[in-house]
Amino acid sequence: MKELRLMKGNEAIAEAAIRCGVDAYYGYPITPQSEVMEYLTAEEPYKTTGMVVLQAESEIASIHMVHGAAGGGKKSMTSSSSPGISLMTEGISYLAGSEIPCLIVNVQRGGPGLGTIQPGQADYFQATKGGGHGDYRLIVLAPASVQEMADFVDLSFELAFKYRNPALILSDGAIGQMMEKVYLPEQKERLTDEEVAQKYGDWATIGKSPNKERNILTSLELQSERQEKHNFHLQAKYKKIEENEIRYEKINCENADYMLVAYGMSARICQKVIQLGKEKGINIGLIRPITLWPFPSQVIKESANNVKGILTVEMSAGQMVEDVRLAVEGKVPVEHYGRFGGMIPSPDEVLNALEQKLIGK
Amino acid sequence: MEDTIKIEDIIKPENIVFEKTSCLTDNVLSYCPGCGHGVAHRITMEVVEEMGIQDQTIGIAPVGCSVLAYDFMNIDMQQAAHGRAPAVATGLKRVYPNKFVFTYQGDGDLAAIGTAETIHACNRGENIVIIFINNGIYGMTGGQMAPTTLPGMKSSTTPYGRNAAMMGHPIKITELVAHLPGTCYVTRQAVHTPGAVRKAKKAIRKAFENQKLNKGLSFVEIVSNCNSGWKMTPVDSNNWMVENMFPYYPMGDIKDE
Amino acid sequence: MAKVRGAVVIDTEKCKGCDLCVVACPTSVLLLAKEVNGKGYNYSYMENPDSCTGCMNCAMVCPDSVITVYRLKPQKSAVEA
Numbered sequence: 001m002k003e004l005r006l007m008k009g010n011e012a013i014a015e016a017a018i019r020c021g022v023d024a025y026y027g028y029p030i031t032p033q034s035e036v037m038e039y040l041t042a043e044e045p046y047k048t049t050g051m052v053v054l055q056a057e058s059e060i061a062s063i064h065m066v067h068g069a070a071g072g073g074k075k076s077m078t079s080s081s082s083p084g085i086s087l088m089t090e091g092i093s094y095l096a097g098s099e100i101p102c103l104i105v106n107v108q109r110g111g112p113g114l115g116t117i118q119p120g121q122a123d124y125f126q127a128t129k130g131g132g133h134g135d136y137r138l139i140v141l142a143p144a145s146v147q148e149m150a151d152f153v154d155l156s157f158e159l160a161f162k163y164r165n166p167a168l169i170l171s172d173g174a175i176g177q178m179m180e181k182v183y184l185p186e187q188k189e190r191l192t193d194e195e196v197a198q199k200y201g202d203w204a205t206i207g208k209s210p211n212k213e214r215n216i217l218t219s220l221e222l223q224s225e226r227q228e229k230h231n232f233h234l235q236a237k238y239k240k241i242e243e244n245e246i247r248y249e250k251i252n253c254e255n256a257d258y259m260l261v262a263y264g265m266s267a268r269i270c271q272k273v274i275q276l277g278k279e280k281g282i283n284i285g286l287i288r289p290i291t292l293w294p295f296p297s298q299v300i301k302e303s304a305n306n307v308k309g310i311l312t313v314e315m316s317a318g319q320m321v322e323d324v325r326l327a328v329e330g331k332v333p334v335e336h337y338g339r340f341g342g343m344i345p346s347p348d349e350v351l352n353a354l355e356q357k358l359i360g361k
Numbered sequence: 362m363e364d365t366i367k368i369e370d371i372i373k374p375e376n377i378v379f380e381k382t383s384c385l386t387d388n389v390l391s392y393c394p395g396c397g398h399g400v401a402h403r404i405t406m407e408v409v410e411e412m413g414i415q416d417q418t419i420g421i422a423p424v425g426c427s428v429l430a431y432d433f434m435n436i437d438m439q440q441a442a443h444g445r446a447p448a449v450a451t452g453l454k455r456v457y458p459n460k461f462v463f464t465y466q467g468d469g470d471l472a473a474i475g476t477a478e479t480i481h482a483c484n485r486g487e488n489i490v491i492i493f494i495n496n497g498i499y500g501m502t503g504g505q506m507a508p509t510t511l512p513g514m515k516s517s518t519t520p521y522g523r524n525a526a527m528m529g530h531p532i533k534i535t536e537l538v539a540h541l542p543g544t545c546y547v548t549r550q551a552v553h554t555p556g557a558v559r560k561a562k563k564a565i566r567k568a569f570e571n572q573k574l575n576k577g578l579s580f581v582e583i584v585s586n587c588n589s590g591w592k593m594t595p596v597d598s599n600n601w602m603v604e605n606m607f608p609y610y611p612m613g614d615i616k617d618e
Numbered sequence: 619m620a621k622v623r624g625a626v627v628i629d630t631e632k633c634k635g636c637d638l639c640v641v642a643c644p645t646s647v648l649l650l651a652k653e654v655n656g657k658g659y660n661y662s663y664m665e666n667p668d669s670c671t672g673c674m675n676c677a678m679v680c681p682d683s684v685i686t687v688y689r690l691k692p693q694k695s696a697v698e699a
Contacts, residue, residue: 024456052455056448057481064445064478068421068452071439076452094442193457205437205453207417207460216431218422218440368667371625371688378624379677379687390682394659395636399681555642555678595636 002183009149009176010035012184013079013105013169016150018045020157021188022103023074024052026065028084031117032173033107036079049190059084063091063104070095070102071217073196073204075157079105081173082123083114085131092166093132097219099203099234101160103153104138105169107176110315110342118342119173119265121315127170128293128323135231137238139167139245140292142263146180148290154185163241164203170292172315174265174344247290248299256285258358259303261324262313263289265344270313272347273354284354292320297327304331309358313350314338333358384410386435391426393500395595397585398426400552401494402433404562405465408569409436418461419453421446423475425467426500434465444475447482450489461572463490468509469499472534476508479534486543486577490568493535493580496587497606504590508532511609516590531609535582539616545577547616551584551607553599564614576618584610622689624672628662629684635659639676639685645669648676 007015014036017025027037037055045051052069056062062078069076080088085106095102106127110120125131127140139159141152149171156167191199197206201215208214221227249267252274253259260270267288277284287303289296304310309332312321318336325334337353339345384406392398409418415436422430424443431438441449446464454462471479471493482489498516499505505518509531513522523531539547546568550561561583568579584606588598626647633655639662640648649665662685664670672689 024452026452054451054455056451057477060445061448061451061478061481064441064448065452065455067441067445068439068449068454069456070452071449072419072453072457074456076456090442091445098440205419205439206457207415207419208435208437209416214435215437216440217438218431220428220440222429366623366690368625371623371672371690372627373688376672376688376690377686378672378689379674379685381683381686385683389632392681394634394681395638396681399683400679403681403683553679555673555675558678595638596641599638 002186004181004183006179007146007182008035008179009146009171010107011039012146012150012182013153014039014043015184016153017077018043018049018051019185019187020154021049021075021190022051022077022153022157023190024066024069024076026054026056026062026069026076026078028056028059028062028080030081030084032109032119032176033079033081033105035176036105051190059087060091063088066102067091067095067100070100071098071205073200073206077103077105079107081107081109082111082120085123085126089126089132092138093134093136094219095166096136096138097134098217099164100166100217101157101164102166103156103160103169104166105171108170108172110340116342117173119315119344120340120342121172121264121266122317122319122340123170124292124314124316124319127168128295136234137241137293139163139165139241140170141167142170142290142292143175144264144267144288146175146178146182149175150182150184159245163237165237165241170264172265242294245291246294246296248296249288249290250299251286251288253285253287253303255283256306257283257308258285258354259307259310260284260286260313260354261289261300261310261320262286263292263320266313266315269345269347269350273350276347276351280351282359295323295327297323300324300327301329304328307332309333309335311354311358312336313345315344316340382407382410384415384435386433388432390433391429393589395586395588395598397496397552397583398494400558401492401583401585402430404552404558405463405492405565406434407562408566411566412569414461414569417459418463421450421462421464423464423466423470425470427465427467427494428501430465444470444473445478446470447475447478447487447491451482451485451487454487454489458488461569463492465492466494467500468493468495468497468507472508472532476534480538480541483538483578483580484541484543488572488575489578490572491578491580492565493582494585495582495610496585496590497531498587498590500587500590504587511605533610535580536615538580543578544580544616545618546571546579548580548614549582549584549610549612551602551612553586553602582610622671624670624687624689625667626664626670626676626688627686630655630661630663632682632684633659633661634682635661636681638679638681642675642679644673644675645671
């Protein structure tokens, strides 16, 4: 039986991490995600599952601690909020280059700079286009509920290890702070050192046994031909992820005249917009990308055949809208409505925007 | 009479008293002729071989001249971002407390960009070994001023000599970490003479033995040369090191608990 | 008294001619060759092999681990002497 609890999104991430057999969490406090580490240090999973929990001296140290542990084939994660993720981008680029699977959680706040501690969705570009230096991609999952905060921990690790690639949960301060009921997964055993050696011994740095080639995890290749070859390999892997791992949710899309595209907190608001539209006789659908990378371009492109216009709703000045426009290829108007700096759009505002930007035209 | 012994009689496998450890690969080292890195690599790997821990040892390579340490050390290794090796080592050691984890870092990596990671790994008493090569210069990038560059010492970014009033003073990070309760063994060595090499190797051995005993962080500084960066012959650079570096960075154990 | 006899074999192609072994040798066995190896380095060689005692000092300071040291056991040389 799955256990039902009322929890904050941040707590759900922490509890799910313990339950899905994560080996290590390294973090640094920052609002609005501090509950992740607070919960873990209160639960003391090192006494039960053996999971390591360590407060680092900075986000930079956190992500590189993840590098070390994940490089040993262990399920390792960190969490932070926007400014902290910026600090981590150095390490994330190295993790992607060295193909080390791990999980990074970004409970976004409004920016730029120190910005605000209120929720935001302005790190979309950073999460989906790379963020750090070099050509790399992260598998990006966007939860829209406390339930998904919990569920996506396990899913992220599954995908990360499947493709030897870092995964990122792109949440926001609202989902992180809100309390909802959540069905928690059953406790999974952590892998033993022997199991890790068996599963990941072909790449993880766990000690070179006499009969085996040594494992080197590096993102450096001084010979350009070989670095290019490595990049081709990464790109082929990313293509495979794009082919196999796109996830999205369609709500009320059949017979919709107008389409909303929104993820995370904004997608929740848009569900209310659908209802308000109905009351006004406007038939509105919603496509909610669950994976922000790989992006569900095809389904958005197809939806453009049946609707008069698309509105993206983001707590940013308009970032995902660029990907939606690329997908739609100009078939129908694509507009953006956003609030930012910690502001959350109301359903009325969104419906107004839809009417003005798409119907009023 | 002794002349009757021919060289061929001596050069036989049973008479070998020294050969390269199998814990080093056969790759030609990328270091300049006479660079101390080679000896530091060798004695570290000799310790790993002698302790029989090759299959349990993971090294963390830095950024700098020794970024390619993993090409030469015949063990599993991770290559860390600039200065972050102690954090990488921390993460790995915490999930594998029974394995041997060490970092190998230069002075720019450890004492400038990685100062926070160094200090905090030492302060937490991470049960790892840090091997710190101090040659007072950024070698890889072309001989720029390092945090350890001596006052008056020329480098490519202090072409008229390091002016302490403008550029600050060389940092004695080894003395600094010795103050932290998390370090159990802090020592400063060199590898310029056969005697110094033997001592430095003993220090590295002790550091790894400390890790086996879970005693905390062992920090082994090796004051070294950079003949290319210093623009001297290898022999001259070693002499210059003894005359100029050793007075500022004196040899010996600073802490041994 | 039997003299300890030793010898070294230098991987001349990997030697970088840094001269540190020459300076470290207490019995002046080694010198840098006038000829160069494939990489253009004046490699180290035994100029006075008879003086080698197999003390390993050269190998200790060799940064490139290119020196293998051999030593005849003293009692063996004593017998032969």
